[in-house]
Amino acid sequence: MKFEAPRGTHDILPSEQPRWRHVLREFERLCELYGYRRIDTPVFEDTELFARTSGHGSDVVTKEMYTFEDRGERSLTLRAEATAPIVRAYLEHGLHREPQPQKLYTYETIYRYGRPQKGRYREHWQLDVEAIGSEDPALDAEVIQLYDTLLARVGVTEYRLELNSIGDAECRPAYLERLQPWLEEHASDLDEATREQAARNPLRALDNIAAKPPAVQEVLRQAPTIGDSLCDACREHFAEVRRYLDAYGVRHEVVPTLVRGLDYYTRTTWEFVGPEGGSQSTLSGGGRYDGLAEELGGAHTPGVGFGAGIERLLLALEEAGVEPPAQEGIDVFFICEEGADRTAVLAKIAELRAAGVRAETDYAGRSAKGQRTQAGRLGAKRVIDVRSETDLSDVTA
RNA sequence: GUGGCCGUAGCUCAGCUGGUAGAGCCCCGGGUUGUGGUCCCGGCUGUCGCGGGUUCGAGUCCCGUCGGCCACCCCA
Numbered sequence: 001m002k003f004e005a006p007r008g009t010h011d012i013l014p015s016e017q018p019r020w021r022h023v024l025r026e027f028e029r030l031c032e033l034y035g036y037r038r039i040d041t042p043v044f045e046d047t048e049l050f051a052r053t054s055g056h057g058s059d060v061v062t063k064e065m066y067t068f069e070d071r072g073e074r075s076l077t078l079r080a081e082a083t084a085p086i087v088r089a090y091l092e093h094g095l096h097r098e099p100q101p102q103k104l105y106t107y108e109t110i111y112r113y114g115r116p117q118k119g120r121y122r123e124h125w126q127l128d129v130e131a132i133g134s135e136d137p138a139l140d141a142e143v144i145q146l147y148d149t150l151l152a153r154v155g156v157t158e159y160r161l162e163l164n165s166i167g168d169a170e171c172r173p174a175y176l177e178r179l180q181p182w183l184e185e186h187a188s189d190l191d192e193a194t195r196e197q198a199a200r201n202p203l204r205a206l207d208n209i210a211a212k213p214p215a216v217q218e219v220l221r222q223a224p225t226i227g228d229s230l231c232d233a234c235r236e237h238f239a240e241v242r243r244y245l246d247a248y249g250v251r252h253e254v255v256p257t258l259v260r261g262l263d264y265y266t267r268t269t270w271e272f273v274g275p276e277g278g279s280q281s282t283l284s285g286g287g288r289y290d291g292l293a294e295e296l297g298g299a300h301t302p303g304v305g306f307g308a309g310i311e312r313l314l315l316a317l318e319e320a321g322v323e324p325p326a327q328e329g330i331d332v333f334f335i336c337e338e339g340a341d342r343t344a345v346l347a348k349i350a351e352l353r354a355a356g357v358r359a360e361t362d363y364a365g366r367s368a369k370g371q372r373t374q375a376g377r378l379g380a381k382r383v384i385d386v387r388s389e390t391d392l393s394d395v396t397a
Numbered sequence: 398g399u400g401g402c403c404g405u406a407g408c409u410c411a412g413c414u415g416g417u418a419g420a421g422c423c424c425c426g427g428g429u430u431g432u433g434g435u436c437c438c439g440g441c442u443g444u445c446g447c448g449g450g451u452u453c454g455a456g457u458c459c460c461g462u463c464g465g466c467c468a469c470c471c472c473a
Contacts, residue, residue, distance in 0.1 A: 002446080002447085004446090004463085004464070007463080007464065007465095058471095059470075059471050059472080060471090060472085063398065063470095063471095064471085064472090110473075112471095112472080112473085114398080114470090114471075114472085115398075115399090115470095116464090116465080116466090117465090117466065117467075117468095118465090118466065118467085119473080120471095120472080120473080121473090124473065125473090126473060127473095193469090193470085197470095204471095207471095208471095211469085260472090261471065261472060271472090271473095280472080280473080282472060282473060283473075284473070285472075285473065306473095307473060308473065309472090309473030310473085311473080312473060313473090333433095364425090366425080366426095367425085367426065367427085369426090369427090369433090370425070370426080371433095372432080372433050373433055374433080375433060376432095376433025376434085377433075378433095379433095380433085383432095383433080
């Protein structure tokens, strides 16, 4: 009998921890620096929370959720996405009564059922930042700049930022009313896949044009774009976001066809795309979600935030040839030779540890040489040979 | 979810046209060397992913299954 980690999951071994901790520490440091506070939500939520906000027609909801029924016949779903649970917590605990905006962050596991690949897991980790309770475009720019800074700090230099505005309740419906008929009119010029996308979500039909057949690309380029259809408020909001990003020196390109997979997004949407190693190059994705809280039954509460895959960031780091931070060695290692008083050694170790000294000895019955090797592996700053006559009393911190 | 490639010791891999499994690294021991480094010697570990089938005989062929990877879908 042999057990393996379930498909699409992975262990994070001790040898990998230094890299993980490095990224996590930089992330936390930045979040605190920018005034974001940590929040944690449950691994599972009411299924409807995700279904309502992500959209009943979205890929996440239709084919990627880990949904199960508990013994009380409640339909629950493993955290499929970070934002909805946080907004739920915001509403549930009345965070709208605290000073706005509420600037929150977390890192946690996310669950999506799908075919695993490198950088694509059924259980993966995400960094997440949300600013809830303000529609100030400065916040859009702030969270984007925060992640941009994180990339710089950990050493990822090869990436680009794609930016778009997909409008709001004011202008998007009108745009869709123009796009939908247009797509139907040109249906005969489109390929099967695009027609299916158009039927499910018209915006989606324009997504990732570069991957479509050349002839189809030609046609789609003539389609009305959301950018040309934005209402004044959205247009101005987007212009300000870009102005702030320019002021921050955050390079970005406007991609008019960038759509995101979750229905709750409004106005600003963006993706950080990393080095083209595999196809799993999206490092982070986010956007504004001014209608999300209302969708959950709360008052109108604008918000903006992003999720960023940690495994993918680590992959990009490796690709960039960034070395993991060196582990600091222990302070002292006791080598027990023949006849050594091991009890006294253990007592001394406990005493040193109490004083904050990292002390170790051998627990594997190694030879003296083997113990010396082990001490070296642990990076011991001091190595003490203990023989029968050794007096440990003069070993101090 | 669709299509394709792959699956041999903890790790990286070898194993020709089917004949009953190997190397390096790692780990442990010994020696050398004034040290944890080097070099030398020795040792440990595998139901050849799993289950069936073909065959006198399968790691090597066939089917299924599980898992990894690649493309698509979509995304983090």
